[in-house]
Amino acid sequence: MKARFDIVKRKWWFFGLSLAITVAGLVIFALFGFNLGTDFKAGSRVQLQLNEPVNVGKVRSMLNDIGLSVGEGSITVAGTRGDIAVIRFPTTLSQAQIAKIGAEEKKDFPKSTGDTVDTVDPIVARQTSQKAVWAVLLASLFIVVYMAIRFEYRFAVSGIIALLHDAFIVMAVFAILRLEVDLTFVAAILTIVGYSINDTIVIFDRIRENMNVAKPRSRGELERLVDKSLWQTMSRSINTVVTVLIAAVMLYFFGGQSIHNFTFALIVGLVSGAYSSIFIASPIWVTWRSRKLPKSKPAESVE
Numbered sequence: 270m271k272a273r274f275d276i277v278k279r280k281w282w283f284f285g286l287s288l289a290i291t292v293a294g295l296v297i298f299a300l301f302g303f304n305l306g307t308d309f310k311a312g313s314r315v316q317l318q319l320n321e322p323v324n325v326g327k328v329r330s331m332l333n334d335i336g337l338s339v340g341e342g343s344i345t346v347a348g349t350r351g352d353i354a355v356i357r358f359p360t361t362l363s364q365a366q367i368a369k370i371g372a373e374e375k376k377d378f379p380k381s382t383g384d385t386v387d388t389v390d391p392i393v394a395r396q397t398s399q400k401a402v403w404a405v406l407l408a409s410l411f412i413v414v415y416m417a418i419r420f421e422y423r424f425a426v427s428g429i430i431a432l433l434h435d436a437f438i439v440m441a442v443f444a445i446l447r448l449e450v451d452l453t454f455v456a457a458i459l460t461i462v463g464y465s466i467n468d469t470i471v472i473f474d475r476i477r478e479n480m481n482v483a484k485p486r487s488r489g490e491l492e493r494l495v496d497k498s499l500w501q502t503m504s505r506s507i508n509t510v511v512t513v514l515i516a517a518v519m520l521y522f523f524g525g526q527s528i529h530n531f532t533f534a535l536i537v538g539l540v541s542g543a544y545s546s547i548f549i550a551s552p553i554w555v556t557w558r559s560r561k562l563p564k565s566k567p568a569e570s571v572e
Contacts, residue, residue, distance in 0.1 A: 275492070275496055276495075276496055276499050276500075276547065276548060276551075276552065277492040277495050277496050277499075277551070277552050277555055278492065280548070280552035280556065283544075283548040283549060283552065284549070284552070287434055287438065287544075287545070287549060290438055290441055290442075291434070291437045291438065291441050293441060293445060294437065294438075294440060294441020294442065294444045294445055295441070295444075297441070297444040297445050298440070298441075298444045301444070301447070302444075303440075303443065303444055303450045304443075304447045304448060304449050304450060305449070305450050305451075306357075306449045306450060306451030306452075309401070309450065309451065310359075310389070312357060312358050312359050312360060312361060312388075312389060313357075313358045313360070313361055313362040313386060313387065313388045313389075314355065314356070314357050314358075314386070314387040314388075315355070315356045315357075315358070315362070315367075315370060315384055315385070315386050316347070316353060316354070316355050316356075316384060316385040316386075316387075317353065317354040317355075317356070317370075317374055317378070317381060317384045318352070318353055318381060318382045318383060318384070318385075319352050319353065319354055319374075319378045319380065319381050320352050320378075320380040320381060320382060321352055321378065321380050322350075322351050322352060323346045323351055323352060323353065323354045325344050325346070325354075327377065328344055328354045328356070329344060331373050331374070331377045331378075332356070332370075334373060335366075335369040335370065335373050337358070337366065337369075337370070339356060339357070339358060343356060343357045343358070344356050344357075345357075347527070361388050361389075362386065362388065367384075367386050370384060371383070371384055401452070401455040404455065404459065405436065405455070405458060405459065405462070408459055408462055408463075409429055409432060409433070409462070412425075412428065412429065412432065412462070412466050413425045413426070413428075413429050416428050416429075416466075416470070416473075419470075420473055420477065423554055423557050423558055424473050424554060426553075426557075427550045427551070427553040427554040427557070428466060428469050428470070428473070428550055430549070430550070430553055431465065431466075431469055431545040431546060431549045431550035431553070432462050432465055432466060432545075434541070434545045434549055435461055435462070435465050435538055435541045435542050435545050436458055436461070436462070438537065438538075438541040439457070439458060439461065439534050439537050439538045439541065442537050443530075443534070448530055448533065449530055450530075451530070453528065453530060453531035453534075454530060454531065454534055456531060457530075457531050457532075457534035457535050457538060458534070458538070460535060460538070461534070461535065461538030461539065461541070461542055464513070464538070464539060464542050465538070465541075465542030465543075465545060465546060468506055468509065468510075468542060468543060468546040469545075469546040469550045471502055471505065471506075472498060472499060472502050472506070472546055472547070472550070472551055473550075473551075473554075475498040475501055475502050476494070476495055476498040476551065476554075479494050479497060479498050480494065485562065486562065486563075487562050487563050487564065488559040488562045488563065488564050489564070490562075491555055491558060491559050491562055492555055492559065495551055495552075495554075495555045498551070499547055499551055503547070506543055506546060506547060507543070509543075510539055510540070510542070510543040513539055514536065514539055514540070517532055517535045517536050517539060518532075518536060520532040520535075521533060521536060
């Protein structure tokens, strides 16, 4: 694929776009925090299989009748036919309260086939949160070690910055849209990390191969070499992400409500991962690496 513009020379535009999205997410997070699921905070999640279109007002009225009230947005509709009501309580329900819900459900919704209750206490929620953070950090650490051994430390640091960029972008989108963060979200982040670093390594490999053929002696030569490498791998990067995106989008629309947030995180992360591999990781590396080289006059785009 021929170069249509100089990617490296426009790096600050790409850095600025990523920074703007991340800062917006951090502001939302600082003001409102994440919309945490029951995996990460104490509480109970009750799923009612009503076998009829869910009327949120009627479900709320049922809960009020037995002395249980929930806030706005705590009742959501699930299922391919919209016949499942999912209720989230900020506190742990007792067995007596669960029994009341079951009895009232049978009375108000005769077609109902029962409920499923998931409860998480504060200790388990805290341990789950800690393990999720450690999973992401350890995965990132091993990736840094691998890349430092295979390439050099500058490639490793640039790659990990791109990975953190992808994680922050997904978290920012979830914070802005107030989507629920649960264990499937963590699984999506780890999947995105693996995909993104694979694409980044392919590009870094091409840069290293081109440097072995013609070692750059100035900043301009290095920038043109990186641009050339990026455009040589552009078709592969685009074709790969489009192929995976097709599968992720199909899962989003036809995979069911239970994996809805997981697939949405994948879609955002796949796009962000392709973007960071091309427009973030390599420009960071060339900015860092070129400090040791003398300046040169601007040159035309690489063909």
